[in-house]
Amino acid sequence: MARQPYQPPRQGVPGMIIDSLLMLVLVFFALMAPAWIAEWRAAHEPAAEAAATDGAAPAVTWEELGQNPTMQSAWEKLGKDPAAAKEIIDHRFDYTIDIVKLLFVAALIVFYFWFMLSSSAREYREVIAERFGDKDQG
Amino acid sequence: MTTTTAGAGGERINLLKVLGPAHIWGLGVGIVLVGEYMGWNFSVGKGGALASLIACWVIGLLYTCVAMIDSEVTSTVAAAGGQYAQAKHIIGPLMAFNVALYLVMAYTMLEAGNAFVAGDLMKTVAGQLGHENLDSRPFTLLVIAFLAWLNYRGVFMTLTFNFIITAIAFVAVITLFIITGPWLPGVAVTHKEFLTGLPYGWIGVVAALQFGMWYYLGIEGTCQAAEECRSAGRSIPLGTITGMVTLIIAASLTWYVAAGLMPWEYLGQAYTPLYDAATIFGNKPLQAFLFVGTLFSTLASANGCINDASRAWFSMGRDRYMPQWFGAVHPRYRTPFRAIVFLIPIAVVAAYKLPLDGVITFSILSGLLGYTFMSFNVWRFRKLWPLGTIKRGYIHPFHPLPAIVLFILCIAVYFATFLGYADYLISILVFFIFASFWFAWHRYKYVRRGDQFTMPWPRPKGL
Incomplete structure (x- = not known):
């Protein structure tokens, strides 16, 4: 014989609204936390600040970027000059x-x-x- | 879960049973095919083109384990709701709550990523046509709003729309492959010129596993629509298996063409790599077709994601894991309309505020947590109901090897995500920990205990 069924309390409208909002807030914080951390890091890393204030980057060539003629042609068809390509190529994971x-x-x-x-x-x-x-x- | 649901006013309303295998194929492939159009290429960024290919194969093994395990449990837990229903019957309510949240997060983030790419594609094309600096955000919002409206209006119209645009997007991938003539190496695709080994070494291969998930992520979502199939027993396996075959073909073609047309550094950060491949090839009609294919794949995926995420949220409302208000079916359109509307702001915030790789990482991690669950779910399933005690639709071979391999590969992908995206990993874990506290200490009191087990099975062994 099964035990007496548990009777849950009835949740009122204010409770439902609070629960729904709480979940929204939790999701929002989870999504935004990495972005906030990245912003904080960018603002507090001296190397990044120095690089940003260095002014115009020196011109580079495809050869300096290690790109062969086929690669160079592909970059150009994608609308990227060596300077724009350098920005992408220099982005490396640590x-x-x-x-x-x-x-x-x-x-x-x-x-x-x-x-x-x-x-x-x-x-x-x-x-x-x-x-x-x-x-x-x- | 039963097929009958409580309506807003307490009346009993069923979801419409109108879907066939083609709709399931459209739903599954529609969600995942966009992974061939964008996102997979971030694995190239993490480890190089060859690492991406290795990741594609290794993660293929992970999904083979998922398919084996899921086939046994889904064919036996014949209730709709997919992994959510499985968790309720095998592990317990808190696990089921988390599994439903994995589904909601994985699909809502994917929806946001799709809308983002659709907007960015408009911006790219506008730039190529001489209209620089077009604001992509209104397009992003329009995609989310239009597809939410479509889902609100009815599942049949929504998934019929998905079937058509998914088929067109798939034809676009095939067309790209044929026109670039990869059987003539050195003419258009020149892997010899572009493949540069492993730029990060073998640690890059491990790191690439993270975005290798994107080749297949979401195919298991087909079982979310089981409740709306005319014959779930036929439609779900047929639609899912043909969908997997489609994706394996599309993934192979995509890597081969893209890796042979552009430098890995560019490919590793591109938002629309297949459209870029067509741009490099210089064929204007092909470029236009890939524009259509990319746009349609993002729309189909976002559409399927809204469908699946809203049904997972709706199920939680129906079972009181979330406020019961969400468990209502629209009296006219017979759709989970409140869940559809509620999830819109989450998708908009993600699409507007996060980078694409971040949105994709949230989606991947939510899926990964679900696959981790599957590895111990099947082990417990066999323990509570050993073979012969209940009727199984399918018995997967070599148990527990697939569960062990799946578990090990899941750990490898957590580590891969840690390499470069540790903040995202920590953030989502903290979110799920807080959500679990909230459920265990507050929300669970509203849940009817006995209603969580609806299968006609004997008492689980040892309990």
């Missing part, structure tokens, strides 16, 4: 690994899945008990 940050991210992932799975397991037992009855009742 794959130096910050061990502390890596461990922090790993800890976040482990904590997230641990919390989710342990809470889900507890909730799931309630679902099963209501659907099939408590275990000792068969």
